[in-house]
Amino acid sequence: MVVLLKLTGVSFILAAAGAAGFGVARALEDEVSEIRKLEAALDVLASEVSYMLRPLPSAMTAAGKRVGGAVGELLCLMGSRTGISGRQTPEDVFRSAMEETDLRALPHFVREVLGELVKGLGVSGHKEQLRLIDMSIDRVRSYLASAEVECQKKARMYRYLGVLTGLAAAIVLI
Amino acid sequence: MVFPGKTGLVASRSEVNPSSVDRFSAVRAASPEEPGWEAFERDVLPLLSGRLRGTILEAIPRGSPVSELRVRAGRPVCVVLPGRDILLDGSSPDLPKLVPTPEEVSKTLSLISDCSYYALEAEFASGYITIPGGHRVGLSGEAAVWADGSVRIREVSGLCFRIARAVKGAGARLARRLAGSDGRLASTLIVSPPGGGKTTLLRDLCRISSEGMPEAGIRPSQVAIVDERSEIAACYRGVPQHDVGPRTDVLDRCPKARGIMMVMRSVGPEVVATDEIGGDDDARAVAAAISGGAVVLATCHGSSLEQLKMRPYSRWLVSGGYFEKAVVLSKRMGPGTVEYAGDMPEM
Numbered sequence: 001m002v003v004l005l006k007l008t009g010v011s012f013i014l015a016a017a018g019a020a021g022f023g024v025a026r027a028l029e030d031e032v033s034e035i036r037k038l039e040a041a042l043d044v045l046a047s048e049v050s051y052m053l054r055p056l057p058s059a060m061t062a063a064g065k066r067v068g069g070a071v072g073e074l075l076c077l078m079g080s081r082t083g084i085s086g087r088q089t090p091e092d093v094f095r096s097a098m099e100e101t102d103l104r105a106l107p108h109f110v111r112e113v114l115g116e117l118v119k120g121l122g123v124s125g126h127k128e129q130l131r132l133i134d135m136s137i138d139r140v141r142s143y144l145a146s147a148e149v150e151c152q153k154k155a156r157m158y159r160y161l162g163v164l165t166g167l168a169a170a171i172v173l174i
Numbered sequence: 175m176v177f178p179g180k181t182g183l184v185a186s187r188s189e190v191n192p193s194s195v196d197r198f199s200a201v202r203a204a205s206p207e208e209p210g211w212e213a214f215e216r217d218v219l220p221l222l223s224g225r226l227r228g229t230i231l232e233a234i235p236r237g238s239p240v241s242e243l244r245v246r247a248g249r250p251v252c253v254v255l256p257g258r259d260i261l262l263d264g265s266s267p268d269l270p271k272l273v274p275t276p277e278e279v280s281k282t283l284s285l286i287s288d289c290s291y292y293a294l295e296a297e298f299a300s301g302y303i304t305i306p307g308g309h310r311v312g313l314s315g316e317a318a319v320w321a322d323g324s325v326r327i328r329e330v331s332g333l334c335f336r337i338a339r340a341v342k343g344a345g346a347r348l349a350r351r352l353a354g355s356d357g358r359l360a361s362t363l364i365v366s367p368p369g370g371g372k373t374t375l376l377r378d379l380c381r382i383s384s385e386g387m388p389e390a391g392i393r394p395s396q397v398a399i400v401d402e403r404s405e406i407a408a409c410y411r412g413v414p415q416h417d418v419g420p421r422t423d424v425l426d427r428c429p430k431a432r433g434i435m436m437v438m439r440s441v442g443p444e445v446v447a448t449d450e451i452g453g454d455d456d457a458r459a460v461a462a463a464i465s466g467g468a469v470v471l472a473t474c475h476g477s478s479l480e481q482l483k484m485r486p487y488s489r490w491l492v493s494g495g496y497f498e499k500a501v502v503l504s505k506r507m508g509p510g511t512v513e514y515a516g517d518m519p520e521m
Binding site (some may be wrong): 002057123124129 | 235287293295
């Protein structure tokens, strides 16, 4: 009976520690995934703005729908509230969107890039707009390259760490 | 005939038949296109900051037929009504002082351009933007001349909102005189000085052609409007804001000469309408469209048919017999005074 109880306890500890490790790893991967979505969204935005000359609200909505995720959700929200129908500028909408709880889940880097970008969106000619978006894309790409390597390393480390911590705790308790 | 008033239209005389002095009564239909308070409150006021909006609503009697709103950075807001204006300069106790800041003008400009300057560069270059409802916002400020000779307004400090108006029925009585033999209007040249009402008349003739008017012997036709200055249909994102009829295609902001050839090839119109023929290319395109079987309704600046002889392109069009009918408008008894309507005289 005691052995059975010990085995049950050990498996609970292993599962909990493993889940914690995998959870942290997953969060890291999600962060990288959102940054990839931001890169894709900026590509779409550049194309909509520069080649299609589509008005900013519908360009943001189109980019948001294309990429999905938290980034996509934010862009769709901005598209619906910006401009002549929403009566707000992209900067105003971004500021108020950031105060909404669900969008706080966006990685800090994504918020930083978008926060900078919205200050210049829609206020200059299409060449300048393309240059502005391209600068953001470059910044995202260089960050993404290091973030992906870092994420691979750290995600594996957290998974191992979770399982091994669980094992260590189990051995000590046994 | 007089467009803006609600009293009716006045035809002063007809050069073809001087005895046919008559008084038209095309009363403006109450519609969302009606100028005045409703459109002002619905389409223009929400674009202003809360402070400007609130003060204007307090200062201007509700229901006033507002025709223009002028917002200038650092100077009092001016609301223009027919025959007078109200300057919100605080000069009397019931008149508050309302001076917009440059930031308020800038934010309003951002909203009216849909936060999309890049998509409206051509409009900024031409000095005005069309907003939903068909209203026009004229821009003023510091201009910059680019190396290619084009002019842009670099620092916009003034916005002039002009409330759009359409006078449904403005062309109803004239349509009878302008009807052709094949159930369409005949190719017609409308001549008028600026502000004489030629675009208003052209717009209504487009609607009549598109809807048909059996009592005038006009059947419904496929109409194409080449609207280079976005004045006829007042499109916003390609959608006409004025009623130009159910069978009407609009090619918005396209140069006339190219646009006429494009619509002739692409949408096969029975009637083509365009505003302000202003050069040899436009005249050639109009001639090509008429030769191609379309009826062309067009306008031209001038105060009489005689003046058409003074410009080579209009002389060429008229002497070539392309237009069967002519209408001359003036402002003698208010915009839309018909000085002549009938067959195009030989020149």
